[in-house]
Amino acid sequence: EEWKFAIEEITGSVQDRYAQEFKRLVEEKTDGEVTVTVYPYGTLGTSADLTELVTQGALQFANASPGHLGTLVQEIQVFSVPYLLSDNNEANKKVLSESEVIYDTLGSDFEEKGLKLLTMYPEGEMVWTTNREIRKPEDFDNFKMRTMVSPMLIEAYKAFGASPTPMPYGEVYGGLQLKQIDGQVNPIFAIEEMKFYEVTDYMIWAGQQQFTTTVVTGADFYNGLSDERRKMLDETVAELSDYIFKVQDEYNKERLEKIKKAKPDMKMIELTDEEKAVFEKAAMQAREKFIEMTGDSGKKILNDLEAEIKAAEKEAGG
Ligand code: 6CS
Structure with missing residues (x-):
């Protein structure tokens, strides 16, 4: 039996x-009875295409990041509300791997679309790479910021004062080169491997968002597995949570050094707490938009998730 797994990133990435x-x-666990084939980004289409192929059963597994999934599973966009997740990544890891809100409530939203949400994991803090210095919302005036395609991200960057420009991942480098966009936002490992730093001048840490992704399989496929296979799959996914958390941390650290070496004159700016607070305040407008878009059920998801994050922060020690 062959299981096909498509990722939204290139070979060598976190995914x-x-x-x-x-x-x-x-x-290993199936003694080779199951073989897995991995399809890197660019071989099968955009993120939205991959999700669709899973619902059709043409693919068994795919990464489906909330930043691209918003039109299909509206409520997963809670992860695109800025400043939602903690700046303590241990707390984020705990919430992303164990949350009731994610695996029960959001899980049933996925089921309705024919998808089984297997796991969520973080891929690192999202950093702005831009062609100008951005320290406050006014600096985003007339600034075309590339975002992933979820409506919530468009609201988030409007709230920050920018002109959001959604486009697929594969078009970002060219878009920056041709000046169709003035900046983009992604974790450091991606900025390095996609070479976005070559076509921008600044890297800016605003602390506004962690990149998160989900791994989905087809609901029919999952429910049709033998008990033994389903158990093996669930265990494998559970084992991988710690593994991938370490990998993303390593990749983001190592590749920042690579960028510094490759482009010593890249300007690196971490916003001050005061500057971050201004964006955090602006993000309240995006939060309201999320509630407007998703209604009472979305509001409950947002509140419950925030409570889980607070509890996890306490447990992780601040
Ligand atoms: O920006 C994007 O579209 C993409 N960024 C990452 C780090 N992974 C997949 C996603 O499609």
């Missing part, structure tokens, strides 16, 4: 490491 380790474990 690739996850899929490769998933492959190794599944093949």
Whole structure:
């Protein structure tokens, strides 16, 4: 039996490491009865295409990041509300791997679309790479910021004062080069491997968002597995949570050094707490938009998730 797993990133990425380790474990645990084939980004289409292929059963697994999934599973966009997740990544890890809100409430939203939400994991803090210095919302005036395609991200960058420009991942480098966009936002490992730093001048840490992703499978596929196989799959996914958390941390640290070496004159700016607070205040407008878009059920998800994050922060020690 062959299981096909498509990722939204290129070979060598965080998602690739996850899929490769998933492959190794599944093949080992099934004594080779199941083989896993990994399809890197660019071989099968955009993120939205990959999700669609999973619902159709043409693919068994895919990464489906909330930043691209918003029109299909509206409520997952809670992860695109700025400043939602903690700046304590241990707390984020705990919430993303164990949350009742995610696996029960959001899980049933996925089921309605024919998807089984297997896991969520973080890929690192999202950093702005831009062609000008941004320290306050006014600096975003007339600034075309590329975002992923979820409506919530568009609201978030409007709230920050920018002109959001959604586009697929594969078009970002060219868009920056041709000056169709003035900046983009992604975790450091991606900025390095996609070479976005080559076509921008600044890297800016505003602390506004963690990149998160989900791994989905088809609900029919999942429910049709033998009990033994389903157990093996669930265990494999559970084992990978700690693994991928370490990998993303390592990749983001190492590749920042790579960028510094490759482009010593890249300007690196961390916003001060006061500057971050201004964006955090502006983000309240985006939060309201989320509630407007998703109604009472969305509001409950937002509040419950915030409570889980607070509890996890306390447990992680601040
Ligand atoms: O910006 C994007 O579109 C993409 N960024 C990452 C780090 N992974 C996948 C996603 O599609």
